[in-house]
Amino acid sequence: MTLNGWSQIALFCAVVLALARPLGGYMTRVFAGERTILSPLLAPVEGGLYRAAGIDARHEQPWLAYALAMLAFHVLGFLALYGLLRVQALLPFNPDGQAAVAPDLAFNTAASFLTNTNWQSYGGETTMSYLTQMLGLTVQNFLSAATGIALAMALVRGFARASAKTVGSFWVDLTRATLYVLLPLCVVYALFLVWQGVPQTLSGAVAATTLEGQAQTIAVGPVASQVAIKMLGTNGGGFFNANAAHPFENPTALANFIQMVSIFAIGAAMTNVFGRMVGDERQGWAILAAMGVLFLAGATIVYGAEAAGSPVLDGLGLGGGNMEGKEVRFGIVASALFAAVTTAASCGAVNAMHDSFTALGGMIPLINMELGEIIVGGVGAGLYGMLVFVIVAIFVAGLMVGRTPEYLGKKIEAREVKMAMLAILCLPLLMLGFTALATVVAAGLAGPANAGPHGFTEILYAFTSAAANNGSAFGGLTANTAFYNTTLGLGMLFGRFFVIVPALAIAGSLAAKKTVPVSAGTLPTHGALFVGLLVGVILIVGGLTFLPALALGPIVEHLAGGLGQTFATGG
Amino acid sequence: MPNPLRPALVLLVALTLITGLAYPLALTGLAGVIFPAKAAGSLIERDGRIVGSSLIGQSFTADAYFHGRPSATTAADPADATKTVASPYNAANSSGSNLGPTSAALAERVAADLAARRAENPGEPVPVDLVTASGSGLDPDLSPEAALFQVPRVAKARNLSEDRVRRLVDDGVRGRLLGVLGEPRVNVLALNLALDEIDRR
Numbered sequence: 001m002t003l004n005g006w007s008q009i010a011l012f013c014a015v016v017l018a019l020a021r022p023l024g025g026y027m028t029r030v031f032a033g034e035r036t037i038l039s040p041l042l043a044p045v046e047g048g049l050y051r052a053a054g055i056d057a058r059h060e061q062p063w064l065a066y067a068l069a070m071l072a073f074h075v076l077g078f079l080a081l082y083g084l085l086r087v088q089a090l091l092p093f094n095p096d097g098q099a100a101v102a103p104d105l106a107f108n109t110a111a112s113f114l115t116n117t118n119w120q121s122y123g124g125e126t127t128m129s130y131l132t133q134m135l136g137l138t139v140q141n142f143l144s145a146a147t148g149i150a151l152a153m154a155l156v157r158g159f160a161r162a163s164a165k166t167v168g169s170f171w172v173d174l175t176r177a178t179l180y181v182l183l184p185l186c187v188v189y190a191l192f193l194v195w196q197g198v199p200q201t202l203s204g205a206v207a208a209t210t211l212e213g214q215a216q217t218i219a220v221g222p223v224a225s226q227v228a229i230k231m232l233g234t235n236g237g238g239f240f241n242a243n244a245a246h247p248f249e250n251p252t253a254l255a256n257f258i259q260m261v262s263i264f265a266i267g268a269a270m271t272n273v274f275g276r277m278v279g280d281e282r283q284g285w286a287i288l289a290a291m292g293v294l295f296l297a298g299a300t301i302v303y304g305a306e307a308a309g310s311p312v313l314d315g316l317g318l319g320g321g322n323m324e325g326k327e328v329r330f331g332i333v334a335s336a337l338f339a340a341v342t343t344a345a346s347c348g349a350v351n352a353m354h355d356s357f358t359a360l361g362g363m364i365p366l367i368n369m370e371l372g373e374i375i376v377g378g379v380g381a382g383l384y385g386m387l388v389f390v391i392v393a394i395f396v397a398g399l400m401v402g403r404t405p406e407y408l409g410k411k412i413e414a415r416e417v418k419m420a421m422l423a424i425l426c427l428p429l430l431m432l433g434f435t436a437l438a439t440v441v442a443a444g445l446a447g448p449a450n451a452g453p454h455g456f457t458e459i460l461y462a463f464t465s466a467a468a469n470n471g472s473a474f475g476g477l478t479a480n481t482a483f484y485n486t487t488l489g490l491g492m493l494f495g496r497f498f499v500i501v502p503a504l505a506i507a508g509s510l511a512a513k514k515t516v517p518v519s520a521g522t523l524p525t526h527g528a529l530f531v532g533l534l535v536g537v538i539l540i541v542g543g544l545t546f547l548p549a550l551a552l553g554p555i556v557e558h559l560a561g562g563l564g565q566t567f568a569t570g571g
Numbered sequence: 572m573p574n575p576l577r578p579a580l581v582l583l584v585a586l587t588l589i590t591g592l593a594y595p596l597a598l599t600g601l602a603g604v605i606f607p608a609k610a611a612g613s614l615i616e617r618d619g620r621i622v623g624s625s626l627i628g629q630s631f632t633a634d635a636y637f638h639g640r641p642s643a644t645t646a647a648d649p650a651d652a653t654k655t656v657a658s659p660y661n662a663a664n665s666s667g668s669n670l671g672p673t674s675a676a677l678a679e680r681v682a683a684d685l686a687a688r689r690a691e692n693p694g695e696p697v698p699v700d701l702v703t704a705s706g707s708g709l710d711p712d713l714s715p716e717a718a719l720f721q722v723p724r725v726a727k728a729r730n731l732s733e734d735r736v737r738r739l740v741d742d743g744v745r746g747r748l749l750g751v752l753g754e755p756r757v758n759v760l761a762l763n764l765a766l767d768e769i770d771r772r
Contacts, residue, residue: 007751045589053581065575072575076583126664139591143583171578178586183594190598191605197626199612200595200602205663206612208621210629211636211763218624218662220612224602225595242665245706247626248612253753309699310672316682320699324677325667327705328640328712331754335706353667353706356677454671476669561673568675 001307005333009299012257012337013292016264020288023265024272030180031153031173031273033057042179049175060166063508066154067501069170070147074114077143082110084136094129095204096219101127108485113137115496116144116378118230118237118348118471119488121480125219125240130202137237138226142186145233145266146177148380151500152270155384158507159408160277162515167507181266182233189262190228197251198224223248231262234378236348236471244338244351245327256330256351260338263347267376270383278408282526287386290534291344294375298364299340305361306336311561322361325353336361343368346378348471355450355458355474359561362474363554366461369468371542372427372499378469384503391420391506393530393537397523406522409515416509419502426498428545430467430491435460435549443483449476452567453560457553462488467495615760623760628711630660631763634728637713637721639759640700641684643668644708660709667706691724712756715744729766739765 029036035043050057061069084091085106089099101109105121112119113136122128128137150173157167194200199220206218223239227249230237240246250256268288275284309321326335335352342349343365354362368375374386390407395417398405405412438444438459447462448455458474465472466488473479479488524530560567602610613625623629628639644666646658658664670677684702698717718740726736743757743765 004747004751011751049582049585052585053578055578069575069579072579073583076579080583080587123664123666134595135587135591138595139587142590143586171582175582175586178590183590186594187598191601194598194602194606194610197609197613200599200610201612202599203611206614206621206624208614208623208629210623211760211767212629212631212633214630216623216627216629216660216662218612218614218627219665222595222599224610225598229590240665240707242667242707242709245667246665247628247707247709247711251613251626253748257748257752312673312678313681316678316685318681318685318697318699318702322672323699323703324670324681325704325706327707327710328700328714328717328756329710329753334753351706353669355669355671356667356706358672362671449669450671450674452673454673457671474669474671475667476671557671557673566673566675566678 001304002333005303005307008333009303009337012260015261016268019261019265020268020272023269024276024284027181027269028273028276030176036180038180038184046175046179050171053171055169055171057169057172060169062165063154063167063504063511066167066170067504070151070500071497073147073170073174077140078110078114081113081136081140082106084132085109088129088132091129091131093131093134093202095202096129098127098129104482104485105480108489111489111492112471113140113235113237114144115469115492116148116233116235116346116381117466117469117492117496118235119466119473119492120237120241120471121485121488123241124238125221130221133226133239134222138229141226141229141233141235141237142178142182143174145182145229145235145379146174148378149177149181149266149270150174150380151503152380152383155387155503155507156274156277158510159274159387159410160279161511162513164511167504167511182229185232186225186228189232190224192258193224193227193255196255197248198227198255199248200224220248230349231259231347232266234263234267234345234347236342238349244349245353247327250351253329253334256334256338259349260341263341263345263349264376266379267345267382270380274383280526283408286526286531287390290531290538291375291386293531293535294371294538295340295344298344298368298375299337302340302357302361302364303333303336305358306332308358310358312564312566315564322356322358325356327352339365340368342472343470344373344375344377346373346381346469348465350472353475354461354472355476359554359558362457363550365472366457366464366550366554367543367546369464369470370427370431370546371538372424373468373470374538381469385499388420388423388499388503388506389538389542390534391416392424392541393534394523394525396537397533403521406516407525409518410510410513411516416506419506423499423502424541427467427495430495431460431464432546432549434463434467434487434491438463438487441483443481447477447479447481447484449478449569450567451569453553453557454567457557460549460553463491466491469496615764617764625758625760626711627662628660628709629760631759634724636763636766637718637725637759639713640710641680641702641704642708643704662709665707665709667708668704688720692720695720711758711760713759715740715755715757718743718757718759718762725766729770731769736766
């Protein structure tokens with residue numbers, strides 16, 4: 001660990017914090033339907049969309065109608081993407097002649113991009129036509145991110161309103177998130193990426209002859225437009241197989257820095273939106289502080305573990321930290337930081353191969369996802385995931401002092417706590433349940449590329465990433481099989497919607513409640529005490545469940561590696 | 572409750588056209604006008620032929636060239652399409668090794684590469700990036716140490732003084748952005764092109 005390394009981390013945190021308030025202010029205005037700087041350009045487009053769709057922008061929905069609208073939109077989106085994947089060979093913009101995608105892979109990929117997971121069982125440059133990348137994958141990059149933001153807005157309205165029947169309009173939230181937030185930022189961002197060297201072309205792969213006279217086929221494509229939304233929308237699905245480690249997706253240290261900032265930008269701003277909407281920005285900062293504590297702890301451990309390197313390779317006389325699977329232009333610190341960022345948020349883009357991280361360096365990304373990606377989290381999804389934990393923390397605090405728990409003037413009662421626990425328990429059930437299944441059936445055991453505990457971690461990481469809708473992988477796992485495509489696809493769908501629907505139910509029930517005045521017995525929820533309580537509840541309720549599984553994977557691998565033990569496949 | 576199908580269908584189609592066609596196509600047009608060379612992939616031509624991209628590493632094995640990092644990319648086996656064979660710096664199929672920290676295969680590979688590098692330049696510590704595979708398998712860069720490590724071999728193969736080659740490396744080193752971001756590095760293809768230039772003069 002070096003001074004320069006810490007400077008890079010500090011600079012990153014400073015920029016994310018500095019952006020949270022201005023972006024939060026802008027988004028608050030957008031979702032309140034107020035005029036913004038972009039209104040002259042976008043309001044006519046927005047109005048046209050509503051007229052064509054038969055939507056009255058002033059008509060709001062109760063939580064159940066909001067949920068059904070969201071589900072209907074997703075069913076259609078799923079069918080459209082699945083269909084496109086199956087027939088891409090017959091359509092234009094396919095200069096490299098990619099074939100139709102197989103049914104199990106198409107199911108997995110449609111589920112993956114619909115749920116903002118962007119898990120990739122395929123290699124982009126060897127599987128997807130340019131039309132699929134644009135009309136299928138880029139579209140769901142936008143829409144799944146906009147859906148996350150919309151749902152968070154519905155939940156925030158639940159906290160902010162009193163005695164209300166409705167939580168907003170899904171159609172309006174979705175449209176505004178896409179048109180006013182994601183699209184304008186992406187246009188500027190994508191041009192920046194091209195300036196840094198990210199290709200944006202419809203021409204096919206380039207044939208080059210290397211200095212030593214060999215043929216080299218260089219895959220290119222409309223990369224920048226997709227990378228921009230992939231980061232900003234915490235999607236993470238790469239244009240290329242190697243994702244953000246590929247020099248065409250992430251060519252420079254500056255591009256890498258901005259990509260990390262863009263993963264956190266909207267998620268961090270959402271906490272400020274929350275604060276503004278409930279009428280006390282400190283409430284938002286308290287939530288961001290709890291996220292920050294967990295993030296810095298994780299980033300420090302990854303950085304420390306990767307800088308220390310692998311005992312096995314050090315035993316051969318190699319120093320300088322763990323560079324296997326990392327790029328020279330990023331080095332140890334920017335790779336470690338990226339890994340912490342991408343799994344704290346639900347991004348899943350990787351600029352280094354997590355599979356080749358040290359045992360402890362790879363364990364933190366796993367834990368970040370197991371906590372439900374509430375450390376800043378996916379755009380929108382991070383906030384509603386965190387608010388679910390807030391409800392449990394408030395409930396625990398209420399039990400400790402024997403009072404009815406309250407948060408922001410709302411009494412937290414049995415229904416909210418039940419819904420919150422339903423959302424929280426769904427993740428370990430999916431992650432550990434599917435992992436257990438994969439470790440006992442032959443089709444599951446055929447997956448891992450590494451032997452010993454690392455092989456187990458590859459399986460655990462895959463289902464954790466799927467259920468948490470992250471999308472990063474221990475890439476050695478052979479996931480493009482009927483078994484993994486199906487189970488991971490189901491994990492992604494359940495992991496998304498079994499959290500969303502309870503969160504919306506909480507929104508509806510909170511919105512209907514009256515506000516109770518603050519009294520001497522009210523626990524202040526903007527101070528260090530509450531931040532500490534929240535962090536504790538997250539680690540105990542969200543984290544402890546996974547300790548046995550972690551002991552079988554990264555922890556035992558760390559101990560074995562320390563003794564210089566290695567594991568060979570096939571023997 | 573109003574039927575959600577019409578708004579769902581109309582919004583899906585409209586937003587698909589906006590974000591899936593208008594946005595990427597408009598950007599392709601804009602990028603092609605403002606940054607044409609970068610939008611096409613930062614390609615490098617020599618004598619009218621494309622020799623590669625400045626951002627994409629390529630395989631070097633001759634003593635007279637600086638070698639990039641080990642690359643774990645593969646290609647379909649020409650004899651059997653269901654299998655893959657090693658194909659370093661395959662820019663149509665990026666990938667890392669995905670070998671974990673306790674992998675015996677990784678330990679063996681690194682040990683073999685270390686032995687080869689030590690034989691080439693005995694007594695010098697081998698920089699870590701010279702024996703570890705990059706995440707993309709297409710890393711265009713080396714650390715300055717890993718390039719300097721190869722100077723004796725390259726100088727000997729080209730009949731140049733070590734000082735001359737070392738100066739070339741030093742000229743090619745790009746530092747951290749603003750002294751903070753990223754790591755110091757040397758672009759291997761640029762370095763080798765510069766070496767060839769010396770011979771041509």
